[in-house]
Amino acid sequence: MENEAEKSPNGYEPKVVAFACQYCAYSAADLAGPTGLQYPANVRLVKLPCTGKLDVLYILDAFENGADAVFIAGCLDGNCHHVEGPLRAKRRLVLANKILNELGIGADRLGMYQMSGGESIRFVEAAREMTDRARQLGPSPLNQRKSAANE
Amino acid sequence: MIIAEQKTLEEIKQIVAGYNKLLVVGCGTCVTVCFAGGEKEVGILASELRMARQMDGQQLETVERTIQRQCEWEFVDQLKDAIEDCDAILSMGCGVGVQGLAERFPTKVVLPALNTKGMALTVQEGLWAERCAGCGNCVLDKFGGVCPIARCSKSLQNGPCGGSVNGKCEIDPEIDCGWQLVYDRMKAINMLDKLYEVQEIKDWSTARDGGPRRINREDLRL
Numbered sequence: 322m323e324n325e326a327e328k329s330p331n332g333y334e335p336k337v338v339a340f341a342c343q344y345c346a347y348s349a350a351d352l353a354g355p356t357g358l359q360y361p362a363n364v365r366l367v368k369l370p371c372t373g374k375l376d377v378l379y380i381l382d383a384f385e386n387g388a389d390a391v392f393i394a395g396c397l398d399g400n401c402h403h404v405e406g407p408l409r410a411k412r413r414l415v416l417a418n419k420i421l422n423e424l425g426i427g428a429d430r431l432g433m434y435q436m437s438g439g440e441s442i443r444f445v446e447a448a449r450e451m452t453d454r455a456r457q458l459g460p461s462p463l464n465q466r467k468s469a470a471n472e
Numbered sequence: 473m474i475i476a477e478q479k480t481l482e483e484i485k486q487i488v489a490g491y492n493k494l495l496v497v498g499c500g501t502c503v504t505v506c507f508a509g510g511e512k513e514v515g516i517l518a519s520e521l522r523m524a525r526q527m528d529g530q531q532l533e534t535v536e537r538t539i540q541r542q543c544e545w546e547f548v549d550q551l552k553d554a555i556e557d558c559d560a561i562l563s564m565g566c567g568v569g570v571q572g573l574a575e576r577f578p579t580k581v582v583l584p585a586l587n588t589k590g591m592a593l594t595v596q597e598g599l600w601a602e603r604c605a606g607c608g609n610c611v612l613d614k615f616g617g618v619c620p621i622a623r624c625s626k627s628l629q630n631g632p633c634g635g636s637v638n639g640k641c642e643i644d645p646e647i648d649c650g651w652q653l654v655y656d657r658m659k660a661i662n663m664l665d666k667l668y669e670v671q672e673i674k675d676w677s678t679a680r681d682g683g684p685r686r687i688n689r690e691d692l693r694l
Contacts, residue, residue: 378512381519420516423481424523466526 335389335455337364339448340379342372344402346394348438350448356441360448363455372396373406380417384426387464390455392432394447400437407435425462430455474502474566475600476509476586478517485524487583488562492531494521495558496585497551497573498538499565506600508586509564511538517564517585542569548576555580608678608685614666616657621674624650629671 341347347368353360369375372395383391393414395407411433418428432451436443460468479487488494496518504510518534525532537554539547542565551573555561560581563570566588574582592600605622611629612619621627625635625643632651635642639652658664676682 376512378515378519381516381523385519385523420481420520424520425527426523463523463526466529470526470529 338383338388341394345396349444352441360445361452371403371406372410375410390430392451475592491559493533499542500540
């Protein structure tokens with residue numbers, strides 16, 4: 322059921338893509354339901370085997386295909402099943418941020434959060450924070466251009 | 473291996489301006505290893521260019537292909553089916569690769585996406601450093617396996633110069649003094665006495681100074 326508090330006051334609803342590690346953030350998101358926590362329906366989850374699998378191309382694909390914001394949700398430093406996943410993801414975000422700024426989309430549309438598998442509240446906070454940020458920023462410049470071209 | 477790095481997005485945007493369907497070609501050897509022009513980089517650059525064009529209110533169509541080597545006809549020929557309806561080819565190979573494509577497809581526009589930087593060693597993840605200058609007459613036997621041509625900023629064969637400070641080169645404190653490296657290596661292998669030999673003026677005609685170089689092996693030609 323949709324919570325009214327999770328909706329934008331001006332009617333604009335952004336698309337937010339979350340790349341979530343299956344060992345932590347994806348489990349945390351899964352646990353949100355049984356614990357009675359809601360996160361915005363704007364968030365589309367993509368399960369990764371580890372945030373170390375994150376590729377800059379995944380992020381670019383998300384924006385190219387209509388995302389207004391993207392966030393990466395991975396394990397806490399030192400708790401990664403594959404040891405260095407979040408460290409590698411953070412390195413890749415450096416390049417992704419640079420590309421998003423060069424394109425004019427803006428690195429502020431990309432975020433990273435870390436949590437354990439039991440911290441569903443942390444995942445919900447991340448989902449709300451990125452959705453709110455996307456609402457404030459408005460549609461991504463790329464989506465704005467696409468809409469203008471279709472009109 | 474050959475190392476290269478991508479030109480800036482702004483430069484590449486200008487280079488491909490006016491072309492609406494691009495064949496973006498990666499190379500699966502050297503530039504894949506140095507993360508400049510492999511299959512992954514082709515995907516990223518193609519996506520960047522499509523989005524950049526959309527940001528300008530226009531469309532760009534891309535075809536992405538990566539061949540094992542852009543410097544060998546057997547692999548280059550694999551692109552024949554893909555080039556027909558493309559306006560231009562954007563090569564993510566080194567300078568050799570770009571010219572390989574241009575030679576094989578003489579009626580097609582071939583554009584470079586990379587700047588070729590030289591022949592280098594992978595020192596650690598994400599760091600490559602030049603080790604060979606391709607002078608055409610290897611002198612590594614005289615300097616303990618450390619090349620003064622490639623690693624001394626002045627390519628001195630009778631070094632060091634006065635700019636060596638605490639083992640670093642005067643042009644950049646991040647760069648090791650090539651002659652310090654030569655000395656340390658010769659000392660480690662008990663061959664310091666060989667450094668007393670004065671090297672004669674190098675004949676640079678075997679390097680680029682002698683014009684474009686080629687190797688012709690009659691025993692291998694068909």
